[in-house]
Amino acid sequence: MIELKNISKKFGGHQVLSDISAVFERGKTNLIIGQSGSGKTVLLKCIVGLFEVDMGEIIYDSVVFSRMKNRERKEIRKQIGMVFQGGALFDSITVEENVIYPLDMFTDLTLIQKIERANFCLDRVNITNANKLFPSELSGGMKKRVAIARAIAIKPKYLFFDEPNSGLDPQNAILIDKLIREITIEFNTTTIVNTHDMNSVIEIGDKIIFIDQGKKWWEGDKNNFLNSNNKELNDFIFATRLMQIVGESESNRKSGY
Amino acid sequence: MGFIYHIGKYFLMLKKTLAKPESTKIYFNQIIKELDKLGLSSVGIVVIISFFIGAVITIQTGYNISTPFIPRYIIGMITRDSIILEFSSTIVSLILAGKVGSNIASELGSMRVSEQIDALEIMGINSASFLILPKIIASLLINPCLVIISMTIGIAGGWIGGTILTHVISVTDYVHGLQYYFQPYYITYTLIKTEVFAFIITTVSSYWGYYTVGGALEVGKASTKAVVYSTVLILLFNLLLTQLLLS
Ligand SMILES: Nc1ncnc2c1ncn2[C@@H]1O[C@H](COP(=O)(O)OP(=O)(O)OP(=O)(O)O)[C@@H](O)[C@H]1O
Numbered sequence: 014m015i016e017l018k019n020i021s022k023k024f025g026g027h028q029v030l031s032d033i034s035a036v037f038e039r040g041k042t043n044l045i046i047g048q049s050g051s052g053k054t055v056l057l058k059c060i061v062g063l064f065e066v067d068m069g070e071i072i073y074d075s076v077v078f079s080r081m082k083n084r085e086r087k088e089i090r091k092q093i094g095m096v097f098q099g100g101a102l103f104d105s106i107t108v109e110e111n112v113i114y115p116l117d118m119f120t121d122l123t124l125i126q127k128i129e130r131a132n133f134c135l136d137r138v139n140i141t142n143a144n145k146l147f148p149s150e151l152s153g154g155m156k157k158r159v160a161i162a163r164a165i166a167i168k169p170k171y172l173f174f175d176e177p178n179s180g181l182d183p184q185n186a187i188l189i190d191k192l193i194r195e196i197t198i199e200f201n202t203t204t205i206v207n208t209h210d211m212n213s214v215i216e217i218g219d220k221i222i223f224i225d226q227g228k229k230w231w232e233g234d235k236n237n238f239l240n241s242n243n244k245e246l247n248d249f250i251f252a253t254r255l256m257q258i259v260g261e262s263e264s265n266r267k268s269g270y
Numbered sequence: 271m272g273f274i275y276h277i278g279k280y281f282l283m284l285k286k287t288l289a290k291p292e293s294t295k296i297y298f299n300q301i302i303k304e305l306d307k308l309g310l311s312s313v314g315i316v317v318i319i320s321f322f323i324g325a326v327i328t329i330q331t332g333y334n335i336s337t338p339f340i341p342r343y344i345i346g347m348i349t350r351d352s353i354i355l356e357f358s359s360t361i362v363s364l365i366l367a368g369k370v371g372s373n374i375a376s377e378l379g380s381m382r383v384s385e386q387i388d389a390l391e392i393m394g395i396n397s398a399s400f401l402i403l404p405k406i407i408a409s410l411l412i413n414p415c416l417v418i419i420s421m422t423i424g425i426a427g428g429w430i431g432g433t434i435l436t437h438v439i440s441v442t443d444y445v446h447g448l449q450y451y452f453q454p455y456y457i458t459y460t461l462i463k464t465e466v467f468a469f470i471i472t473t474v475s476s477y478w479g480y481y482t483v484g485g486a487l488e489v490g491k492a493s494t495k496a497v498v499y500s501t502v503l504i505l506l507f508n509l510l511l512t513q514l515l516l517s
């Protein structure tokens with residue numbers, strides 16, 4: 014479980030996050046949704062400690078992460094896997110070496126064990142015969158999947174995804190969503206996903222928080238997010254014609270037509 | 271204000287960079303890679319430029335000293351001193367600032383904007399020390415070698431240019447000039463300058479690359495800034511060090 018208590022973050026004079034609180038549970042896919050520029054990436058990076066919060070607390074299963082020193086954080090870091098918005102694979106080394114990298118850092122496995130583990134993870138995300146390729150030789154979807162393989166290599170307890178299916182076609186996007194959900198249940202992780210993809214929200218939103226301009230406006234799950242009374246959320250959801258149609262049929266269904 | 275901000279941030283980066291390495295084995299591998307990238311790949315350009323500049327210095331000096339009151343071997347001495355005192359350290363460092371500086375800034379900048387630096391930090395790696403320290407060490411090791419190569423080739427260039435190509439000076443005079451009042455301290459002086467310049471090039475370029483914010487456009491800007499700032503700082507420190515070490 015990860016708990017946020019009244020988090021605020023400023024860059025220069027620009028208040029990017031204000032007073033955000035939330036609870037993200039284990040074994041569930043928790044979503045942070047919001048427009049481009051709303052502060053999702055900054056929030057995620059605050060949670061994992063890449064940015065320091067100005068105010069508030071971040072608690073990992075009763076350990077107050079935000080107050081720890083960098084060295085003390087290492088224990089928690091060993092249990093964190095993160096998939097960045099563009100994959101962030103190291104482009105000077107191969108796919109296999111990328112997946113082995115965190116194992117080098119955090120484990121004492123022998124090389125053979127590390128390669129075994131890397132192959133297992135790559136298999137898990139359906140990447141085969143690509144071990145010796147460099148990231149520049151992969152498609153966007155494959156890069157994302159390799160990044161997921163790298164994130165799960167150390168058997169993390171906490172998994173973070175920053176827009177895992179942006180830039181992918183709908184089929185591949187759904188594959189990634191399914192993968193995230195399966196991994197979350199299989200490894201019983203606390204998973205937090207940034208997204209503005211409505212499809213993901215409906216598919217995997219066990220818990221959803223909506224942020225806009227750095228503030229939290231709404232929280233709920235995939236079953237009640239289409240018929241909330243929150244104006245900001247509705248403006249965000251029903252921005253496209255497709256979602257308007259979905260919304261209308263949903264409200265017809267609810268009112269018994 | 272902006273100026274003070276950057277100086278402060280630069281020193282904070284240095285502090286983070288010089289932190290105790292976590293695994294010396296990984297650092298060792300990184301240093302080897304950087305030696306290749308920053309040093310060996312620059313040997314070619316250093317050789318070519320040094321040869322031509324050495325030749326040109328000798329030829330020009332030869333044509334300009336036409337009075338019989340100045341002995342011809344002075345040409346050899348002037349070539350030697352210009353190359354050792356100024357050309358090999360300062361000019362070669364300026365060239366490396368362009369070549370190596372832009373390379374460092376664009377490498378770190380693109381790692382930053384593609385979040386690879388964040389990915390390292392997430393794995394508990396001190397990214398500044400991991401990425402920048404090997405570059406500093408490699409440059410401190412390899413740049414003096416490049417400068418020594420440059421001095422040798424420059425003096426050989428003067429020889430070939432002055433005697434074989436143009437006959438402005440005889441071989442005996444040139445060699446006599448090279449030995450005439452030779453001060454070994456000049457070599458020490460030039461190597462000290464080289465080390466300072468190497469530190470400036472790697473750290474200043476790393477600074478602009480490491481703190482890039484934005485995208486591909488900003489990476490380009492960072493690498494321009496890296497070259498401009500290292501160049502200006504090299505010129506400034508050249509003046510300071512000359513005052514300190516030679517006066
Ligand atoms: N390092 C930084 N320094 C200063 N401002 C920043 C920094 N990182 C982000 N910001 C600002 O914070 C705000 C939120 O950015 P953020 O990247 O979190 O948005 P986002 O919700 O992830 O958007 P997207 O969906 O496009 O990824 C933006 O206005 C951005 O300019």
Ligand SMILES: [Mg+2]
Nearest residue numbers: 053054098175
């Ligand atoms: Mg983002």
